[in-house]
Amino acid sequence: MEAEEEYRRRERVALVAIVVLASVAVASLLVALSYYCYIRNKVSRLAKNRASEPRFILNPLFGSKGNFQERVDLETKTDRPNPQVTTTSEKGLQVFTFKQLYSATSGFSKSNVVGHGGFGSVYRGVLSDGRKVAIKLMDQAGKQGEEEFKVEVEMLSRLRSPYLLALLGYCSDSNHKVLVYEFMANGGLQEHLYPVSGSNSLSIRLDWETRLRIALEAAKGLEYLHEHVNPPVIHRDFKSSNILLDRNFHAKVSDFGLAKLGSDKAGGHVSTRVLGTQGYVAPEYALTGHLTTKSDVYSYGVVLLELLTGRVPVDMKRPPGEGVLVSWALPRLTDREQVVQIMDPALEGQYSMKEVIQVAAIAAMCVQPEADYRPLMADVVQSLVPLVKTHRLSSKVGNCPSFNATKSPTTQDLGRSSVRN
Numbered sequence: 001m002e003a004e005e006e007y008r009r010r011e012r013v014a015l016v017a018i019v020v021l022a023s024v025a026v027a028s029l030l031v032a033l034s035y036y037c038y039i040r041n042k043v044s045r046l047a048k049n050r051a052s053e054p055r056f057i058l059n060p061l062f063g064s065k066g067n068f069q070e071r072v073d074l075e076t077k078t079d080r081p082n083p084q085v086t087t088t089s090e091k092g093l094q095v096f097t098f099k100q101l102y103s104a105t106s107g108f109s110k111s112n113v114v115g116h117g118g119f120g121s122v123y124r125g126v127l128s129d130g131r132k133v134a135i136k137l138m139d140q141a142g143k144q145g146e147e148e149f150k151v152e153v154e155m156l157s158r159l160r161s162p163y164l165l166a167l168l169g170y171c172s173d174s175n176h177k178v179l180v181y182e183f184m185a186n187g188g189l190q191e192h193l194y195p196v197s198g199s200n201s202l203s204i205r206l207d208w209e210t211r212l213r214i215a216l217e218a219a220k221g222l223e224y225l226h227e228h229v230n231p232p233v234i235h236r237d238f239k240s241s242n243i244l245l246d247r248n249f250h251a252k253v254s255d256f257g258l259a260k261l262g263s264d265k266a267g268g269h270v271s272t273r274v275l276g277t278q279g280y281v282a283p284e285y286a287l288t289g290h291l292t293t294k295s296d297v298y299s300y301g302v303v304l305l306e307l308l309t310g311r312v313p314v315d316m317k318r319p320p321g322e323g324v325l326v327s328w329a330l331p332r333l334t335d336r337e338q339v340v341q342i343m344d345p346a347l348e349g350q351y352s353m354k355e356v357i358q359v360a361a362i363a364a365m366c367v368q369p370e371a372d373y374r375p376l377m378a379d380v381v382q383s384l385v386p387l388v389k390t391h392r393l394s395s396k397v398g399n400c401p402s403f404n405a406t407k408s409p410t411t412q413d414l415g416r417s418s419v420r421n
Contacts, residue, residue, distance in 0.1 A: 093157055094169030098176045101125065101135055108137060114187075124183070133168060134184070138177035148257030149177045155233065155256045163221035165244055165254035184252065186245035189214060189303075193240060193310055193344075206249075208351035211307045214251040215359070216384040218243050221253035222300055223377040226293040231264040234291055238299040239280045239313075240306050262293055279313025279325065284371050294371040300380070301366025305329050308360060310344030326367050333364040355387050 104125035105112050115122040120138040127133055138149050149170075156167035171178040186192070186204070195203035206214070225233040235242075236258040244254050258275050269290040274281065282298035285291055302313050305325050316323040332338035336353075339360050343351070362383055368374050375383075 093153070093167060094180070096169050096171040096178070096180060098171050098173035098178065100128070101137075101171055101178050101180065104128070104133070105135055125180075131168075132183040134181040136179040136181070138179070146177060149179065151259060152179060152256050155259050159225070159229065159233070159256075161221065161224040161228075163217050163224060163252055165252045181254070184244035184254075185247040186249055188241045189243040189245060189251065189306075190239075190241040192245070193306055194312060205346055208347055208355075210249050212355070212359070212384070212388050214243065214245070214249070215304060215307055216381065216388045217251040218253060218303065219300065219377055219380045219384060221251075222296055223381050225253075225259075226262075226296065226377050232262040232293050234260045234262045234270075234293055235296050235299075236260055236291065237276050237280075238296050238303065239277050240303050243303065260291060262291065282371065283369055292371060293377070294374045297366050297374045297377060297380070298371075300377070301363050301374075302326060304359060304363035304366060308344065308356070308363065309342050310346055330364060330367060333360040358383070358387060 102108060104127050105123040108121075108123055112123040112125065113121055114124050114134065120136050123135045123137065125133050125135045138146070152167065153170050156164070165184070166182040167179060168182060169180045171180075192203050192206050222235065222238065225235060233256075235253065235256065237255060238253070242253065242255040243251050245251055260270060260272060263270055269292045271289050272291050274286055274289055276285075276299075280299040280302050282295040285295045302325065305311070306313070309325065309329060311325050313325045314323065315325075322328045329342055332342050336357060339356060340353070343349075343356065362375075362380060365373070365375050366380065
């Protein structure tokens with residue numbers, strides 16, 4: 001009797017074990033099937049996204065075909081050897097030999113230097129076909145300089161806009177890294193807002209109409225980067241010295257050495273080390289390293305304040321409370337009487353008060369401490385277009401006597417075209 005009871009007990013235990021194992025097996029199968037469906041769906045969506053994004057053939061400098069996102073994140077990838085290249089055309093960029101550029105600059109003569117920066121010097125040059133160009137010779141030492149070189153070639157071989165400085169070509173002969181840009185006869189915006197006494201550069205006073213146009217064209221440059229490229233490109237070093245002016249004082253955004261691909265998700269960000277120029281860096285980026293297109297919007301707002309006030313972003317030689325431009329100007333931007341008090345004396349009151357108030361309001365929104373409160377660059381452009389249209393029929397340069405003379409290139413004509421201050 002006891003043996004029979006023991007047999008039945010073991011039978012029940014075995015049955016329970018079989019049921020449990022079967023349940024686990026079925027559950028595992030369901031989990032595996034769900035994971036398979038999830039991966040398949042994710043791969044399908046990724047393939048669709050990549051199909052809708054621009055793809056391109058990389059320059060010989062970086063290798064063969066590939067995805068831009070994978071190649072441009074230079075802060076995490078390893079260096080690759082750069083093969084020798086010959087003079088040819090690749091992605092619309094001319095690949096120069098070092099000998100050609102050496103000849104174009106008269107042996108990189110000091111007399112042709114038009115700017116200096118942390119990662120190289122910029123020279124005025126004339127190519128064999130007679131074109132005037134700006135040639136940036138990267139320093140031999142420094143990994144950061146080489147990364148900037150790679151990023152700039154990658155970015156500008158992909159980007160095409162009349163509001164961005166055109167990269168005409170590059171050279172990667174042996175240890176030489178050289179970038180060749182279109183020539184901008186009137187240099188950087190900064191040197192016209194803050195003329196340096198004793199400088200060889202011929203700075204020209206910018207009237208109100210010209211400042212409005214520069215503000216609009218620079219905004220269109222950022223709008224293109226943020227709204228017309230997928231994923232968006234964040235400039236990360238937008239400032240007045242990186243806004244270059246041609247012979248007719250039309251503006252183009254330059255210097256993409258610190259540019260970074262942004263998140264393709266609405267409200268998303270990328271995390272990166274904090275780089276940029278003091279006074280232009282958005283507060284949330286400086287504190288957290290979280291980079292978004294709104295970081296560029298903040299920098300643009302600082303440039304608007306420079307155009308309004310004629311003051312540099314940071315000047316601790318000024319009286320207490322006036323050293324940081326944003327902190328000093330922001331409380332005054334929404335008060336009609338105080339806005340007049342902060343306007344650049346060089347304008348001599350020659351501006352429309354209605355337009356000043358509108359531009360001041362835009363600047364105030366752009367430099368809000370909270371990124372979510374800042375506008376999109378597309379909204380900024382739409383707000384500025386009517387103001388510039390008002391002056392379209394009149395001469396934007398001829399209204400000011402100092403603009404009537406034709407400015408010939410000098411040793412500072414490129415300003416700081418691709419040079420980081």
